[in-house]
Amino acid sequence: MSKQILVLPGDGIGPEIVAEAVKVLELANEKYQLGFALSYDELGGAAVDKYGVPLADETLERARKADAILLGAVGGPKWDTIDPAIRPERGLLKIRSQLGLFGNLRPALLYPQLAAASSLKPEVVAGLDILIVRELTGGIYFGQPRESKVLDNGERMAYDTLPYSESEIRRIAKVGFDMARVRNRKLCSVDKANVLASSQLWRAVVEEVARDYPDVELSHMYVDNAAMQLVRAPKQFDVIVTDNMFGDILSDEASMLTGSIGMLPSASLDASNKGMYEPCHGSAPDIAGKGIANPLATILSVSMLLRYSFGQVEAANAIEQAVSNVLDQGLRTGDIWSEGCRKVGTVEMGDAVVAAL
Amino acid sequence: MSKQILVLPGDGIGPEIVAEAVKVLELANEKYQLGFALSYDELGGAAVDKYGVPLADETLERARKADAILLGAVGGPKWDTIDPAIRPERGLLKIRSQLGLFGNLRPALLYPQLAAASSLKPEVVAGLDILIVRELTGGIYFGQPRESKVLDNGERMAYDTLPYSESEIRRIAKVGFDMARVRNRKLCSVDKANVLASSQLWRAVVEEVARDYPDVELSHMYVDNAAMQLVRAPKQFDVIVTDNMFGDILSDEASMLTGSIGMLPSASLDASNKGMYEPCHGSAPDIAGKGIANPLATILSVSMLLRYSFGQVEAANAIEQAVSNVLDQGLRTGDIWSEGCRKVGTVEMGDAVVAAL
Ligand SMILES: CC(C)[C@H](C(=O)O)[C@@H](O)C(=O)O
Numbered sequence: 237m238s239k240q241i242l243v244l245p246g247d248g249i250g251p252e253i254v255a256e257a258v259k260v261l262e263l264a265n266e267k268y269q270l271g272f273a274l275s276y277d278e279l280g281g282a283a284v285d286k287y288g289v290p291l292a293d294e295t296l297e298r299a300r301k302a303d304a305i306l307l308g309a310v311g312g313p314k315w316d317t318i319d320p321a322i323r324p325e326r327g328l329l330k331i332r333s334q335l336g337l338f339g340n341l342r343p344a345l346l347y348p349q350l351a352a353a354s355s356l357k358p359e360v361v362a363g364l365d366i367l368i369v370r371e372l373t374g375g376i377y378f379g380q381p382r383e384s385k386v387l388d389n390g391e392r393m394a395y396d397t398l399p400y401s402e403s404e405i406r407r408i409a410k411v412g413f414d415m416a417r418v419r420n421r422k423l424c425s426v427d428k429a430n431v432l433a434s435s436q437l438w439r440a441v442v443e444e445v446a447r448d449y450p451d452v453e454l455s456h457m458y459v460d461n462a463a464m465q466l467v468r469a470p471k472q473f474d475v476i477v478t479d480n481m482f483g484d485i486l487s488d489e490a491s492m493l494t495g496s497i498g499m500l501p502s503a504s505l506d507a508s509n510k511g512m513y514e515p516c517h518g519s520a521p522d523i524a525g526k527g528i529a530n531p532l533a534t535i536l537s538v539s540m541l542l543r544y545s546f547g548q549v550e551a552a553n554a555i556e557q558a559v560s561n562v563l564d565q566g567l568r569t570g571d572i573w574s575e576g577c578r579k580v581g582t583v584e585m586g587d588a589v590v591a592a593l
Numbered sequence: 594m595s596k597q598i599l600v601l602p603g604d605g606i607g608p609e610i611v612a613e614a615v616k617v618l619e620l621a622n623e624k625y626q627l628g629f630a631l632s633y634d635e636l637g638g639a640a641v642d643k644y645g646v647p648l649a650d651e652t653l654e655r656a657r658k659a660d661a662i663l664l665g666a667v668g669g670p671k672w673d674t675i676d677p678a679i680r681p682e683r684g685l686l687k688i689r690s691q692l693g694l695f696g697n698l699r700p701a702l703l704y705p706q707l708a709a710a711s712s713l714k715p716e717v718v719a720g721l722d723i724l725i726v727r728e729l730t731g732g733i734y735f736g737q738p739r740e741s742k743v744l745d746n747g748e749r750m751a752y753d754t755l756p757y758s759e760s761e762i763r764r765i766a767k768v769g770f771d772m773a774r775v776r777n778r779k780l781c782s783v784d785k786a787n788v789l790a791s792s793q794l795w796r797a798v799v800e801e802v803a804r805d806y807p808d809v810e811l812s813h814m815y816v817d818n819a820a821m822q823l824v825r826a827p828k829q830f831d832v833i834v835t836d837n838m839f840g841d842i843l844s845d846e847a848s849m850l851t852g853s854i855g856m857l858p859s860a861s862l863d864a865s866n867k868g869m870y871e872p873c874h875g876s877a878p879d880i881a882g883k884g885i886a887n888p889l890a891t892i893l894s895v896s897m898l899l900r901y902s903f904g905q906v907e908a909a910n911a912i913e914q915a916v917s918n919v920l921d922q923g924l925r926t927g928d929i930w931s932e933g934c935r936k937v938g939t940v941e942m943g944d945a946v947v948a949a950l
C-alpha cells in the first residue's frame with residue numbers, strides 16, 4: 237500500500253518553497269522506490285480564504301489519515317485584522333494539538349559553508365550543532381482556563397494557565413533522552429523551577445525519566461540562564477528539552493545563532509513518529525511571490541520526514557548531502573548570499589538540489 | 594532630615610561587591626552632601642541563616658521605611674536543598690512584590706573599552722545601548738491559583754496562572770514610554786499576542802497608552818522574534834517593554850550580548866520612584882570570598898540609585914565617568930580581562946573608582 241503524504245503549502249512564500257521541496261520529494265520517491273502518494277490541501281490564511289477557517293474539518297481528517305505532512309508556513313498581513321479566533325496561527329496550533337504532535341525537534345546547525353552569516357564570532361559558533369526538543373501540545377499554549385474579562389471595578393483583566401501533567405512531561409523528556417542518546421549523550425532540561433510550580437514538577441519528572449538513561453548526562457538550567465548561555469557559549473549544548481513557551485523562544489534564539497534561519501527544518505512528531513515537517517522560518521510575506529525565497533529549510537524538512545517518519549536513512553542522508561553539495565558549488569539565495577557566491581532564486585536552488593541528488 | 598539607604602549585601606559575592614559600592618556611595622554622600630544614612634540587613638540565604646526566612650518581617654519593615662535599597666545578590670548551593678518555600682529567591686520575589694517595585698530597568702550597554710568581550714561580531718554590537726523595562730510584580734511570577742496536585746487517575750500535575758490587569762499593564766507601559774522619551778523615542782512592546790489572552794490585553798493597553806506619547810515610535814514584536822532579533826541586529830532596539838517572564842529571559846539574553854554582565858546594573862522602582870538597586874548578575878558562589886569578583890555593576894547600581902530615586906544627576910554621572918576612567922586606565926577584573934590590560938581584584942577595582950571620583 238502506498239504511503240500518504242499530505243502537502244500544505246500555506247501562505248506567503250509557502251507555496252514557492254514547498255514546490256521545490258516537492259520536486260526533491262518526488263525524485264527521492266522514485267529513486268528509492270518509497271511508494272509515496274502526495275495530496276494537497278490548505279492551512280492558515282489560504283484555508284481561511286478557501287474554507288473560512290484556518291483548518292477545515294476535512295483537512296484535519298485528511299491529515300489524520302496521512303502518514304506524514306509537509307507544511308510550508310502560515311500567516312501574513314492579509315489576515316492580521318480578522319477575528320482572532322480564525323487567524324492563520326490558530327490552524328497551526330489546532331493541527332498540532334489535534335494530531336497530538338507533542339514532540340517538536342528544532343535543530344540549530346551551522347553549515348560550515350555559511351559560517352560568515354552568523355552575527356556571532358566564528359570561534360563561538362563554528363561547528364554548532366544543537367537540537368532543541370520542544371513540548372508542542374501542552375503548557376500555556378493550550379492551558380485552560382484562559383479568559384479576558386471585566387472586573388467588578390470596571391477594569392479589564394486577562395489570564396492564561398500553564399499546566400503540565402506528569403505524562404506530558406515524561407513523554408517529551410523521553411524524546412529528549414532518546415535524541416541525546418543518538419547524538420552526544422548530553423541533555424539539558426530548561427525550566428524556571430525557582431519560580432513556577434509547573435517547572436518544579438517538570439524537573440522532578442525529568443529526573444525520574446533520567447534513571448532509564450544512565451548513559452546520558454543530564455543537567456538543568458533556568459530559562460533566563462539558558463537564554464544567556466546560548467549567546468555566550470552555545471557549543472556547550474547538545475540536546476535541550478523544554479516546555480512549549482520556553483521552547484518557542486529558545487529555539488528561535490538558537491536558530492538565529494547560525495545566521496541562516498533559511499536553512500533550518502523542523503519536525504513535530506506524535507507518539508508513533510507520525511509527523512508534520514516544516515521550515516523553522518515563517519511565511520515572509522514581504523518577499524512572497526518574488527521567487528527569491530530560500531527553499532532549503534523546506535527541502536531539509538523533507539529529509540527529516542524521510543528519517544523520522546519512515547526510517548529512510550539513506551534517502552534522508554542523500555538529500556542533506558545534495559544540499560551541502562549545492563552550497564559547495566557556491567549557490568546562494570539572497571538571505572545566505574555573501575561576496576564571491578552566485579545569487580540564485582527559489583526555483584534555481586530547488587533545481588540544483590534535484591540535480592545534485 | 595537624612596535619607597535612609599538600606600544595604601542588603603546578600604549571598605555569595607554579594608558582601609564583597611557591595612562593600613566596594615558602599616565606598617563609592619559614601620564618598621558621593623560626602624562630596625555632594627547628599628545626607629544619606631546607611632543601615633544594613635540581610636536578604637536571601639544570609640537571612641535564612643540569621644532569621645530562618647529569606648526575608649524577615651523586620652527587614653521588610655526597614656525596607657519600607659528606607660528611601661532606597663542597595664542589594665548585592667542572593668542564592669547559592671548552600672540553600673539549594675532547603676524547603677522551596679524559604680529558598681533565597683523567595684526573599685527577593687517577596688521584597689519586590691511587597692514594596693510594589695513593578696518597574697524593573699535593565700540596561701544592556703556595551704562599554705567601548707570592553708567591545709572585544711562580546712561573543713557577537715564587533716559591528717553587530719558596537720555602540721549597543723538598549724534598555725529593557727520589565728514588569729516585576731505581576732504575571733506568572735505571582736499569579737494565583739498555582740498548585741501541584743495529584744489527579745484522580747493518580748497522575749501528578751501542576752499549573753501556574755499568568756494574569757495581567759489593565760492597570761498593571763498601563764503603569765509599566767508608561768514607564769516604557771517615559772524612558773523612551775528621554776532616550777531615542779523608540780519603544781518596542783514584546784508579547785505573545787498570537788497565542789496568549791494576557792498578551793492580547795497587554796497589546797491593547799499599550800496601544801491606548803501610546804496615544805499620550807505621539808512623540809514615541811511604538812512597535813510590537815512577538816517574544817520569539819524578539820529573542821531572534823536581539824541576536825541578529827540588537828541595535829534596532831532602543832527601549833523594550835515586556836512582562837515579568839519574557840523580561841526575565843530577554844534581559845538576560847540582552848545583557849549577555851555585551852559580553853560583560855559584570856558591568857550591568859539594574860533598578861526596580863515603585864510608583865513614586867523609590868527603588869531597589871542591584872547588579873544584573875547573580876551571587877556567583879563559585880568565586881565568592883576570593884576577592885576577584887567585579888564590583889562595577891554594583892557601583893553602577895549606586896549611580897542608578899542616585900539618578901532614579903534622588904534625581905542626583907551630577908553625582909550619578911560622576912560615578913559613571915569614574916567607572917569609564919578606570920576602564921580607560923586598563924584596569925580589569927578577571928571576568929572582563931583581555932590581553933594588554935591589568936588584572937585587579939575586587940577591592941583594588943573599588944579603590945580605583947573611588948580614586949577616580
Ligand atoms: C505562529 C506561532 C503560533 C508559532 C508558535 O508560537 O508556536 C511559531 O512561532 C512557532 O514557533 O512555530
Ligand SMILES: CC(C)[C@H](C(=O)O)[C@@H](O)C(=O)O
Binds near residue numbers: 460686
Ligand atoms: C532569582 C530569580 C527568581 C530572578 C527572577 O527570575 O526574577 C532573577 O532571575 C532575576 O531576573 O532577577
